[in-house]
Amino acid sequence: MNIIVCVKRVPLTQEVDLEIDERKKDVRKDMLVYIINEWDNYAMEEAVLLKERFGGTVTAITVGSEDDEEVLRRCLAMGADKGLRVDPGDIELDGFVISRILAEAIKGLEYDLILTGVQAGDNNYAMVGIMLAEHLDLPHAAVVTGIEPDGNEATIKCELEGGMEEISRIKLPALLSIQTGINEPRYVSIMALRKAGKKELNVIKLEELKLPNDDLLPRTIIEEVFLPPDTAGAEVIEGEPDTVAEEILRIIREKGVGI
Amino acid sequence: MGEIFVIVEHRKDEIRDITFEMLWKANEVSQKLSYTLTAVIIGSKIETLVNELAPRADKVIVVEDEQLKEFNSELYKTVLQDLMDECHPFLTLIGHTSWGMEIGPSLSVKTGFPLATDCLDIMIEDDDRPIAIRQMYSGKIYSKVSFRPSDGYILTVRPGAFPPDRVGEHQGEIVKREVPDLPEPPRHFVEFIDTGAGEVDISQAELLVSVGRGIENKENLSAVKELADLLGGVISCSRPVVDKNWLPKYHQVGTSGKSVKAKVYLALGISGAFQHIAGITRVGTVIAVNKDPNAPIFRVADYAVVADLFEIVASLKEKLRVSQKVFCETTEVGRMHDA
Numbered sequence: 001m002n003i004i005v006c007v008k009r010v011p012l013t014q015e016v017d018l019e020i021d022e023r024k025k026d027v028r029k030d031m032l033v034y035i036i037n038e039w040d041n042y043a044m045e046e047a048v049l050l051k052e053r054f055g056g057t058v059t060a061i062t063v064g065s066e067d068d069e070e071v072l073r074r075c076l077a078m079g080a081d082k083g084l085r086v087d088p089g090d091i092e093l094d095g096f097v098i099s100r101i102l103a104e105a106i107k108g109l110e111y112d113l114i115l116t117g118v119q120a121g122d123n124n125y126a127m128v129g130i131m132l133a134e135h136l137d138l139p140h141a142a143v144v145t146g147i148e149p150d151g152n153e154a155t156i157k158c159e160l161e162g163g164m165e166e167i168s169r170i171k172l173p174a175l176l177s178i179q180t181g182i183n184e185p186r187y188v189s190i191m192a193l194r195k196a197g198k199k200e201l202n203v204i205k206l207e208e209l210k211l212p213n214d215d216l217l218p219r220t221i222i223e224e225v226f227l228p229p230d231t232a233g234a235e236v237i238e239g240e241p242d243t244v245a246e247e248i249l250r251i252i253r254e255k256g257v258g259i
Numbered sequence: 260m261g262e263i264f265v266i267v268e269h270r271k272d273e274i275r276d277i278t279f280e281m282l283w284k285a286n287e288v289s290q291k292l293s294y295t296l297t298a299v300i301i302g303s304k305i306e307t308l309v310n311e312l313a314p315r316a317d318k319v320i321v322v323e324d325e326q327l328k329e330f331n332s333e334l335y336k337t338v339l340q341d342l343m344d345e346c347h348p349f350l351t352l353i354g355h356t357s358w359g360m361e362i363g364p365s366l367s368v369k370t371g372f373p374l375a376t377d378c379l380d381i382m383i384e385d386d387d388r389p390i391a392i393r394q395m396y397s398g399k400i401y402s403k404v405s406f407r408p409s410d411g412y413i414l415t416v417r418p419g420a421f422p423p424d425r426v427g428e429h430q431g432e433i434v435k436r437e438v439p440d441l442p443e444p445p446r447h448f449v450e451f452i453d454t455g456a457g458e459v460d461i462s463q464a465e466l467l468v469s470v471g472r473g474i475e476n477k478e479n480l481s482a483v484k485e486l487a488d489l490l491g492g493v494i495s496c497s498r499p500v501v502d503k504n505w506l507p508k509y510h511q512v513g514t515s516g517k518s519v520k521a522k523v524y525l526a527l528g529i530s531g532a533f534q535h536i537a538g539i540t541r542v543g544t545v546i547a548v549n550k551d552p553n554a555p556i557f558r559v560a561d562y563a564v565v566a567d568l569f570e571i572v573a574s575l576k577e578k579l580r581v582s583q584k585v586f587c588e589t590t591e592v593g594r595m596h597d598a
Contacts, residue, residue, distance in 0.1 A: 013396045014472070014530055015551040020400070027400060096367070096374070118360070123395055126355075127376050130364035139445035140332070142361040155449070159515050160270070160357045161418070163455025163508065171445040177360075181502030219373035223403045225395065228555070234547065234563035244564055245574035248525070248546055251562060252490070255522050255544050257466045259490050259579070 001056040001149065003047040003113045005080070006102055006132070007040040008062060009071040010122040024224050036071045039117025043178035045185040046147065047115055048079035054149065057081040059109065063088055063101050069201065076196035077188045083201040086209070094218035095125040101216075102128070103135035104209040113154075114175040118143050126177075133175035141168065144176040261294040264348040266339065267312065268358055269300070270330075271451075274308050276423050277354035281416050282315045283424035284381060285352055289317070291383055294349060298431070301338055303328035313431040315424055324438045332361045333444040340369045341439045347410050350381070350389060355415035363415040372411040375404050379420045389414070397532055398555040418514065419537050455517055457509025459493055466492035467521040467542075469512060471535075472499040473528015473549065473568050480505055483527060486572050489579040495519065497535045513538040527568040531556025 011032035019028045036044070047058045060075035061084040062068050072083035086105050091097070106114065114136075116129030126142075133140035145165065146157030149172065158166045159179050170176075206216075237247050252259055263285045268275045282298065289296040298316040300308060303325050312319045322338050343351065343366065351366070353359040355377040367374035379401075380392040389412050391404045406412050461467060468487040474480060487494040494510060501511045512519050514534040520541040527548050529535060536559050539545060547560035548568045557563045564571060 013399060017553060018399050125376050126360045127364040130361055131368050134365050134368035143357040161514050163516055165452045165454055167449040169447045169449060219407045220375055221405045223405050225400050225402045228401055231558045234557050234560040237562055237564045241570040241574040244571055245578050252523050257522050
């Protein structure tokens with residue numbers, strides 16, 4: 001079973017103060033630490049688990065700059081056989097443009113499955129995977145939490161709202177966008193990263209894909225980013241843990257909960 | 260005259276709230292532009308649902324077929340593309356749900372209409388072009404998004420962003436439409452599974468002690484479980500805790516878990532992703548403890564504690580143990596124990 005996994009390197013923004021950049025189009029990124037997009041990490045793990053059961057190869061692919069190769073090396077260390085980076089140069093990318101670039105880079109490759117994350121933690125688009133499936137004319141499913149391939153088909157589980165899941169059967173090759181929690185992504189050791197240094201990592205330039213200009217024009221434009229509008233705001237409880245605990249217990253009792 | 264499409268989402272013979280929320284916003288926009296508000300419903304045996312929609316739209320387009328009973332992205336996409344190619348709706352609103360995350364991007368590629376996902380608000384500029392407000396970085400930043408000029412635009416709408424319009428003033432014309440030639444779909448529905456049932460029902464709890472990613476590891480959970488026991492509350496959690504298998508799914512609060520209505524919700528180390536916040540809208544009082552002063556949970560909390568959750572948990576436990584001890588010592592039970 002040959003699997004392609006699309007991955008993205010994103011800044012870690014939990015527990016980080018974000019500042020808006022001068023152009024007001026994004027946040028300042030110079031001080032941020034980068035990681036593999038959380039959803040992609042689960043997709044990558046799922047690909048490696050499937051490879052361990054059914055054999056075949058796993059190829060990790062990203063659209064990004066040289067810095068983004070860090071994420072591909074991590075995928076190689078997790079068990080991918082090959083890495084592929086498409087360098088987009090300095091063009092503006094939106095979800096549609098990324099999906100077109102990925103489609104063009106993937107279309108000549110052999111695969112039974114393409115896995116993506118449901119969304120990326122930076123833009124939260126949740127569109128690239130399914131758009132990619134559409135460009136490649138592949139059966140697809142979003143928010144997948146289980147894959148059981150057999151022959152030319154797979155039984156898949158998709159997460160719906162309200163604690164519901166849907167089981168369906170899908171023909172392969174297919175594209176599945178993977179939800180967090182589908183597996184437990186493995187730990188990547190320094191040793192594994194070092195070993196992965198010998199694996200194949202190819203780079204292609206956007207020009208080589210010869211995409212029509214129209215496909216490289218973003219369809220959505222971020223006019224401006226801003227901090228969340230003010231809300232009524234919470235009442236802040238300050239002080240030593242002891243004082244805070246006292247206050248929390250007082251509030252719980254006041255709200256009519258017997259403790 | 261232009262048209263605004265709202266794609267109706269329904270499951271198990273019920274229209275989902277997101278549909279009414281979209282109709283509310285679409286009604287506002289269609290009045291501003293003097294456009295027709297059209298609800299599009301696809302399914303099988305949906306007469307009751309159609310009657311429910313008619314007072315809330317100028318037009319209800321109904322596409323009915325046994326094959327369209329359950330949502331099937333391949334078939335629904337064929338039906339909707341056919342409809343959109345013919346009607347060129349100026350805006351097409353779809354829920355940003357598991358369902359919409361599949362059909363939205365598909366239709367955008369098929370029709371060539373630009374797509375903005377997970378929109379919190381939709382505005383119409385003076386030149387009648389749409390603007391979408393959405394979030395980035397899991398809610399820490401907002402963005403204002405415009406579109407490349409097009410005949411139509413597709414927006415997926417965040418559940419809960421608008422009030423559900425239950426008051427109807429329209430007398431929608433019901434238009435039954437022929438089902439186009441449907442392809443043999445490469446994907447088939449098998450069944451629904453309910454993962455929400457378990458040993459405890461968090462949706463009925465009065466006091467929830469809820470943990471998130473800030474708990475760091477499974478071992479740390481025991482301290483919070485003890486706290487929940489001392490308080491007589493029930494433990495619940497946000498998604499990352501279930502993803503890591505630290506607690507079973509039936510403890511999860513949020514869009515893909517349960518909606519809760521506790522009197523008090525103590526959120527420990529929960530950042531407050533919108534999917535989580537959607538599950539606590541009916542909670543009485545939210546007390547949030549988080550190290551990150553900019554965590555989105557503080558935007559909906561009634562009380563905010565910027566601190567290390569473990570220190571607060573330890574102090575709470577200490578206080579509760581002391582008061583229980585005092586209680587025991589001053590009661591018959593206490594004296595019996597001492598003896």
